[in-house]
Amino acid sequence: MTKKEKTMNVTTINNKPNSRRNFFKKTAVYSMSAIAASSIVPISKLNADEIEITQKAPWGTKLGDLVDKYAYGIPSPYEHNNVRRVHDLLSSGDRYATVSMTPHHLQEGIITPNGLFFNRSHGGTAHVDPEKFRLMLHGLLEKPLVLTLKQLKRYPSISRIYFIECPANGSTGWRGPQFNNLQFVKGMTSCAEWTGVRLKTVLDDLGLSPNAKWMLAEGSDNSEMARTIPIEKVLDDAMLVWGQNGEPLRPEQGYPVRLLLPGWEGNLNVKWLKRLEFSDKPWHTKEETSKYTMLQANGKGINYFWPMEVNSIITSPCPEVPWTDLEVGDKIEISGLAWSGRGTITTVDISLDGGNNWVEASLKGLILPKAWTRFSYIFKWDGKTKVLLSRAIDDSGHIQPSIDKLIENVGVEGIYHRNPIVGWEVKSNGEVNNVHVRS
Amino acid sequence: MFMLDLKKIIISCGIISALIISSSFAQTQTNLKINVDGAVIYPHKDGKYTSYLLNEQSTNGFNNHGRTPTLNEIKAWNIDVMPDGTGLPEGEGSVEAGDELYSAQCAMCHGEFGTGGKGYPTLSGGQGSLKNQLLKEGDEPPFRTIGSYWPYASTLYWYIQSAMPFANPKSLSNDETYALVAYLLSINDIEIDGVELDDEYVLNKEKFLKIKMPNVDGFYPVDPSRSDLKEVRPPLAQGNRCMSDCDAPEPVHIAAEITGFDPVISTSKKLIIKESETTITQGEKIYNDSCMACHANEALGAPVLGDKDIWREITSKGIDSVYLNGINGINAMPPKGGNMDLSEVQMKEVIDYMVLKSK
Numbered sequence: 012m013t014k015k016e017k018t019m020n021v022t023t024i025n026n027k028p029n030s031r032r033n034f035f036k037k038t039a040v041y042s043m044s045a046i047a048a049s050s051i052v053p054i055s056k057l058n059a060d061e062i063e064i065t066q067k068a069p070w071g072t073k074l075g076d077l078v079d080k081y082a083y084g085i086p087s088p089y090e091h092n093n094v095r096r097v098h099d100l101l102s103s104g105d106r107y108a109t110v111s112m113t114p115h116h117l118q119e120g121i122i123t124p125n126g127l128f129f130n131r132s133h134g135g136t137a138h139v140d141p142e143k144f145r146l147m148l149h150g151l152l153e154k155p156l157v158l159t160l161k162q163l164k165r166y167p168s169i170s171r172i173y174f175i176e177c178p179a180n181g182s183t184g185w186r187g188p189q190f191n192n193l194q195f196v197k198g199m200t201s202c203a204e205w206t207g208v209r210l211k212t213v214l215d216d217l218g219l220s221p222n223a224k225w226m227l228a229e230g231s232d233n234s235e236m237a238r239t240i241p242i243e244k245v246l247d248d249a250m251l252v253w254g255q256n257g258e259p260l261r262p263e264q265g266y267p268v269r270l271l272l273p274g275w276e277g278n279l280n281v282k283w284l285k286r287l288e289f290s291d292k293p294w295h296t297k298e299e300t301s302k303y304t305m306l307q308a309n310g311k312g313i314n315y316f317w318p319m320e321v322n323s324i325i326t327s328p329c330p331e332v333p334w335t336d337l338e339v340g341d342k343i344e345i346s347g348l349a350w351s352g353r354g355t356i357t358t359v360d361i362s363l364d365g366g367n368n369w370v371e372a373s374l375k376g377l378i379l380p381k382a383w384t385r386f387s388y389i390f391k392w393d394g395k396t397k398v399l400l401s402r403a404i405d406d407s408g409h410i411q412p413s414i415d416k417l418i419e420n421v422g423v424e425g426i427y428h429r430n431p432i433v434g435w436e437v438k439s440n441g442e443v444n445n446v447h448v449r450s
Numbered sequence: 451m452f453m454l455d456l457k458k459i460i461i462s463c464g465i466i467s468a469l470i471i472s473s474s475f476a477q478t479q480t481n482l483k484i485n486v487d488g489a490v491i492y493p494h495k496d497g498k499y500t501s502y503l504l505n506e507q508s509t510n511g512f513n514n515h516g517r518t519p520t521l522n523e524i525k526a527w528n529i530d531v532m533p534d535g536t537g538l539p540e541g542e543g544s545v546e547a548g549d550e551l552y553s554a555q556c557a558m559c560h561g562e563f564g565t566g567g568k569g570y571p572t573l574s575g576g577q578g579s580l581k582n583q584l585l586k587e588g589d590e591p592p593f594r595t596i597g598s599y600w601p602y603a604s605t606l607y608w609y610i611q612s613a614m615p616f617a618n619p620k621s622l623s624n625d626e627t628y629a630l631v632a633y634l635l636s637i638n639d640i641e642i643d644g645v646e647l648d649d650e651y652v653l654n655k656e657k658f659l660k661i662k663m664p665n666v667d668g669f670y671p672v673d674p675s676r677s678d679l680k681e682v683r684p685p686l687a688q689g690n691r692c693m694s695d696c697d698a699p700e701p702v703h704i705a706a707e708i709t710g711f712d713p714v715i716s717t718s719k720k721l722i723i724k725e726s727e728t729t730i731t732q733g734e735k736i737y738n739d740s741c742m743a744c745h746a747n748e749a750l751g752a753p754v755l756g757d758k759d760i761w762r763e764i765t766s767k768g769i770d771s772v773y774l775n776g777i778n779g780i781n782a783m784p785p786k787g788g789n790m791d792l793s794e795v796q797m798k799e800v801i802d803y804m805v806l807k808s809k
Contacts, residue, residue, distance in 0.1 A: 074743050089719040096711050104559060104569035107616075117717070134613065147519050147527055155519050162515035167505060186584065188704045192715050216513040227530060233619050235612035237530065243486045274489055286527050295533050295602050297609040301571075304669060306592055310581035312599070314669040318487040320685055331717055353685070354482070354490035355500070360691070366698030380492055380500050398701050402689060406482060407490050410689030417687040422583050424592050428686055434701055446701035 086126075093117040095127055096194055101183075107135040108234075110177060112198025115324070115348065116331040121172065121376060121383040123201035125256050130263040131177050131199065133298075134233025137283045141267045146251070150227075150289035153218025160267050164253060166208035171250070172382045174350045176200035176319045177277040178303060178427035184414075185423040188445045193329035196433060196445060197322075200350070202383040205271050206254025211246050223289035227296070228270045231285035237296040238279045240272060242289075244317070248273045248381075251284070274352025274381035275317045276427075278303055308422025319352035320430035321411050323359055323386070323403035334441035339394040345372075346387045351405035355379065358404040359386040365398030365434065366413075366448050372401070397437045398446060413450045488683040529611065533602040535659045542654035543629025545636045545647050551626055552633050555615045563637050564595070571595075574637045577664060597638025601669055603661040606631050628653045640664065733803025736796055740789040745804065751782060753808075761808035769805070776801050 086093065095111035102109035110131040113123055123129075130136070141160050149155035180199035183189050190196055219242075226245050230236040240249070250271040253260055260266040265282025272279050278298055293299075293315070304312040325347040328334050337343060349356045355378060360369040372388040386401070403411045414431040436446040483491045492500050531537040552560075560566060564573030576593025584591040592598075596606060611627045613619045622630070632653035641647065643660045737745070737755070744752040753760045764772055776797050779785040786792050792800075 073739060077746070088721055091722055092713075092716050092718055094713060096713060096715070098708070098711050099569075100708065100710075102569050103571070104567075134616065134619070147523070149519060149524050149528070154513065155524070156513055156516045157519045157523065158516040165515045166512045167507075167509050169502070169504075171502065183708075187702060189706070189708045191704055191707050192711075194715065195711065212509045213513070216510055229527075229530070233613065233616075235619070237612075241486055247485055247491055275487070288528065288530070290532075292532060292534070294530060295605055296530075297605050297613070300602065300605050300669075301594070301596075301600055301609070306580060306594065306599075308581070308583055310592075310668070312580075312669045313671070315671070318489050318683075331715060353488050360693070362698075364698075365701055367694075367696050369693045369696070377501070380490065402691070404689075404691065405490075407484065407488060409488075409685045410691055412685075412687035412689040416689065420687045423585060424583055431687075432689070436701055436703070444703065446703055448698055448701050450696070450698050 090117075093127070095130065096198075098195060108133050110179075110199055112194050113201045114194050114331075115197060115326045116193045116329050118326070121202050121348075121385060122256060123203055125203070125258065125261050125264075128201040128203060128255075128261065128264060129175075129177065129199050131277060132232070132234070132263070132282070133236055136262050137230075137232035138262055139231060139267055139283050144267050144285075146268060146284060146287070148213070148217060148287045148289075150287075151220035151223035151291065152214075152289055153220070154216070156213075156217055160253070163208070163251065163268065166212060168206050168208055168254075169250070170204055170206040170254070171273070172202065172204045172377070172379050173271065173273040174200055174202040174319075174352075174381065174383050175271075175277045175280055176322075176350070176352070178316075178319065181322075181429040181433075182426050184431075184447065185418075185425075185429060188447050191330050191445050193324065193326060193331055197324045199277070200383075202350070203256050204254075205250065205252040206257075207250045207252030207268075207271065210249040210251055210270075213251065214246070219289065222291045225290050225293045227286070227288040227290065227294050228279075228281040228284060229286040229288075230265070230281045230283040232283045236278070236281055236283075236298060237294065238281055238298055239293040239296060239315070240270075240279065241315075244272055244275070272317075274319060274354075276303060276319060279317065303427065305421065305425040305427050307425060313425075316428060317352075319350075320428060321349075321351035321353065321356075321403050321405045321409040322430045323347060323349035323356075323401040323411060324433050325361075325399050325401050325435055328399070328437060328441075328443045329435060330443045330445060333443040334392060334437060337392045337394075337441050339392060341392045342389060343392050344387055344389050345399060346385060347401050349374075349384045349386055349401070349403035350382065351403065351407070351409060352381055353407040353409050354381070354405040356384040356386075356403055357406050359384075360402045360404075361386075361388045362400040362402075363390070363397050366400050366432070366450055369400075369402065394439050396439050398448065399435045399437060400432050400448060402432050414447055415449050484682050486682060488685065529608075531604040531608040531611075533604050535604065535655075538604070538607065538655055538658060539624045540655050541624030541628045542652050543625045543627070543632055544650060544652045545629070545632045546649040547626075548629035548631070548633025548636075549649070551622075551630055555618075556630070559616060564634065573634055577638075580665070580668065595638065596634055597640060597664060599665050599668065601663055601666045603631065603635070603658065603663055606634065607658070628658070631658070635661070731799075731803060732796070733799040733801075736792065736800040737803055740792065741787055741800060741804070744783075744787065755804055756808050758808055761805060765805055769801075772801055772805065773798055 093114055095113060097106065097109060097111045111129060113127050113129045144160045146158045146163060177199035180197055183195065224242050226240045226242060228238055228240060251268055252271045253268050255261060255264055260269060265284065268284045269282045270280055270284050299314055304314045305316055306312045325345055327346050334343065345361060349359045356374065359372045359374065361372045362369045370388065372386040374384055375387050376385045378384055412431050417431045432448065434446045434448045436444045485491045494504060497504050497506050529537065559570040560573050566572030572593060573596050576595040576598035579590065579593045579598060582590045582592040600606065607627060610630050611622065632647060632651060636647035642657050745755050748754050753764060777786060777794055786797055
């Protein structure tokens, strides 16, 4: 028998070698009296040995990589499937003006690694030379201002954890479930710690006119992405950010500087920022008329629709990470993410029976405004088909609606801001499928 | 006003649901201060912003690091065009000239006469389709084009000027942009001041300011008066926190599953051997496994891989003597560097590799 065959046999015989339950199952073969008589049955007699333990691991018997092998570290090569993915259906004709999705099923905690942050642009990723970067603030200001990157970074900084979400996140579900995975159902959102200066801090010195009701934010990229922002948001929590999870912004996120409007549609967080103009009137840019407006069933479009609604999704289990390896009676944690652009998550309810009965899940970790929030519910798997749902509530009073409640109000052609409750059907064999509960 | 407009829609969908939405949202409202978007405004108070601590020293005066832009600099960047025509430059262009430009630079993506192509936007047609809802197979969806959807022509001018053609943006002159706008209005059957835009029609700033787009009143809530922002925005739809016996229907399954993700969806952790890794030479592999520990590090006294001077000296007596020294050991190096598993052939392979790497 070759070494490999031995390994395979061992794993076939003993597919759960470390399980306490298997130990007890096998222990039960020996009679109660045997246990009583001989006190403890040696484990080695009950389970086949695993070569992972009995043989020396190859990585322990030679030198590892040199510490400077990667000047900038990369993930384990085994994690090659923890990657962003794209689909041609979601593109505007090519892979410049499209979106790549975050793999939520492989994410931990509330911070998205910079290399996995979802990436949406309208003309490809621009590479701005930081030495040539200039930011101009002008319009209804007494003192217009030009800043280099170095000058901008001299302002006192703050670091805040905020999610960003494309308003089209979940948009493939308007007419029914279509994608059988978490990544494409909700992958257009990510969360990071952003470092920069509060925009109000910069404006405090510039003599903002009381007539300035709107701010234009414009990017320097191919698409000259531009959006109009009401002054109330500018003076509340808007930031000019240059840092993302402890390092300079990634090019895909607008290096060297982007606007950050916590909780608002991703596209408003203008990347590769170059200009902020203040006016008494809104601009009606291309991205707030031809796009990012929400056509209603009555034929009218909502324009300037800013905050992302309260939302939640169960990330474990999900179609990519099913419960097919569970055995009846196993304890298991249902966990997921909740977020709201209108405030802070206060409550997440979970249903195991497709929405008939609900129980309040535990929130865990940091609970921050306009940031991803983790929720958790532990239960014992009974091997019976289930439909898992999650329903989030925020401190502005917004409760995540059902699918049909939203359709009743806005129809199915709005494209954006689709936030109803998501359903995962867990079959008795542990497989997980995307389903819609049309209440 | 936004609240009223939204209610109108809701009422058109069902009065009962409207009552439920507004009353249930009102019930769950808190005492927190709310911004125009309906989101909570958290105070900066007592050195804290929610859970974040603040530095409360004065932040004034940092603008001294910057400077005032010159008028020319502002002019160079301030090229946006607003709905009332603010920012629109002088210039002119005919429908015919626009047609030629369109065929040469736009039709490959947007199709002949703006009829669309691949995934790129359709630019013409669709008027009267905005109330369409694609609910079941065979239904027509709404078509959002320049003619059917866009409220202002200023957007059209600014869009083309700043971001088109897609692969070569900011390359069109003002006259060319006027010509393209004229052509795109003409294929959407939009008239200016009652005049049809035929081939000879020349669009200029004065005529541009008279354009009224068909769907100008098709949006809410924002108008320049900001009357809309006097009320806080409600969510699009408010959920109902039923906890038991909620009478949920049977779930709807995927009818036609979409596949074709790139890369393919998988959670496998099996290593993928890349081609570049398989072409690694035998000598390099042996070096990495057995020799690198000493020969990559000057401090250990062994000739360092890549040190041309040392290796020139080592090879000066011919390659065979290098093989011999390697196999039998030399100075502090034991025979085969202590790797007695290595065959003589393997020793030669790794020495060849090290010599090559140090040339």
